[in-house]
Amino acid sequence: MSHVHANTPFVPLGMAVLTVSDTRGFEEDGSGDLLEQRLSGAGHTLVERCIVPDDVYRIRAVVSAWVVRDDIQAILVNGGTGFTPRDTTPEALAPLFDKAIDGYGELFRQRSLATIGTSTIQSRAVAGLIDRTLVFAMPGSPRACATAWDDILVEQLDARTRPCNFVAMVRPQASPCASRQATPDRDVAEGVGA
Template identity: 85%
Template structure:
């Protein structure tokens, strides 16, 4: 954990939004709309937005492609965090985490308790770091997405938040998104291109 100085400037991040749903298209994706609006209003860049069905391997496929991109520092996933048979977002993401951010789910449920009471125990909001990319998963309702963004993410994705925030984990000191250090070596990049082909 690095402490933030009082004169640290805002640093925009590249953020991708993934909606997990068997039924929603972009016209019905109020949660994706909310997250996209919140992050751009905050000064970050919406790099990509997708919708995938509640399927472990489709979720992993999209997130795995995004975390190796140099222009994406954060992935926001909404939907699939409940307890039904089709809710598989935590199972899709947690094996990919290099480190889990346990406090995110704990704080999300604490904030959610204020509005939905004990029903918050049915939320399996999870977060972690994959190859220096932050991944946050939250329930798929617009209200839950607002809780996650307004109560946690807006501050933790702002380089000015003191005493500390997540930005230093995904950007080299003093770097902007445009000059982010590559995550792969040239030989690794060739392997990735061959796999994607």
């Protein structure tokens, strides 16, 4: 179970929200609205928001442009993670990942089981790290976005969460996780310096 460490300062992240949809515009983008409200409410900054059709190359183009920006540390992608022929978000993102965050998809599906039952196996929520930028993809429904943010991301994108969070990976000035800090006992156990 995660805990907020009171002596660690909050580190706001710059975030971008990408909605993948063939039919939605900003007027109908309840999922993008929800993610914008949640991240802002948590103390982070929305740097940019965009909607693109469900097309591998358009998704990659936007994400690739965002990961090279110094003001964006995390990208939240909603939509295109289902199992229909038009759902291509995982295929667009996976080749870009330097490291996949497999546990995100596993935990998302576990949390979704309570609300959508075994249909959760059709959710292909994925996440990864691209050049020091975190990318989290989730289904496009507002309920799924709320599950991803409220049950997983709000803690993992908060530098105060212990024992671990992702903030120190994208903001070097943030305090590293307790499990990543060297201690004499841990160094001996792991054979460091031996």
